[in-house]
Amino acid sequence: MIKKLEHVGVYVNDMDESIRFYTEVLGLQLAARKRLANQVELSFLSFPGSSNIELELIGRGTDGMPDNGIVHHIAFTVTDIGQEVERLKGLGVRMLDEEPREILDGVQIAFFFGPNGERLELFQPKA
Numbered sequence: 001m002i003k004k005l006e007h008v009g010v011y012v013n014d015m016d017e018s019i020r021f022y023t024e025v026l027g028l029q030l031a032a033r034k035r036l037a038n039q040v041e042l043s044f045l046s047f048p049g050s051s052n053i054e055l056e057l058i059g060r061g062t063d064g065m066p067d068n069g070i071v072h073h074i075a076f077t078v079t080d081i082g083q084e085v086e087r088l089k090g091l092g093v094r095m096l097d098e099e100p101r102e103i104l105d106g107v108q109i110a111f112f113f114g115p116n117g118e119r120l121e122l123f124q125p126k127a
Contacts, residue, residue, distance in 0.1 A: 007044065007054040010071050012116045015041050015059040021115045025091055026076065028055060073111065073119040081108045081124040088112055088122075100124070 012018040015033075022028045028045040031054065035041045041059035046052075055074065078084045081100040089095060096111035096119070103109055106126035114120050 005053050007056045008071055008074050009056040009058050010074065010114075010116070010118050012057045012059050012118075014115065015043060015057060017115045018057050018059075019043055019045070022055060022057070025088070025093060026120075071118065073121050075109075075121040075123045078122050078124050081110060081122050084122050085110050085112075 010018075019030055019033075022045050023030060027047065029048055031044045031046055031051065033041070033043040039060075043057040043059075044054045045057070046054045085095070085097070085100055089098075094113040096113065097109070100108045100110045100122070104126075108124040110122045112120050112122070
């Protein structure tokens with residue numbers, strides 16, 4: 001029986017830059033960083049007090065990036081999407097949506113990009 005989402009893996013070009021982005025901009029904490037024998041580097045991040053779901057950053061070292069299988073997007077729940085969009089814009093984060101938009105009769109979303117071009121989403125549930 002499948003019980004829960006464990007982690008989301010995202011290929012990254014620069015591990016240090018990606019860790020900085022996810023910790024300093026989005027507030028995750030680095031739980032572990034390991035290099036495997038085949039030069040693949042893994043980093044695991046989660047939100048403080050919520051380590052039950054992790055973000056796994058995957059660096060390929062000198063092997064390069066794959067041309068398929070990159071995650072479409074990762075969504076983060078927020079309490080004030082307008083404020084969060086403005087904070088990200090103030091930090092120079094590249095935005096896909098300059099303003100939040102509404103879907104599903106009251107859910108608000110806004111997409112933006114991580115340092116590797118990965119698509120990220122702010123998600124504010126219906127009030």
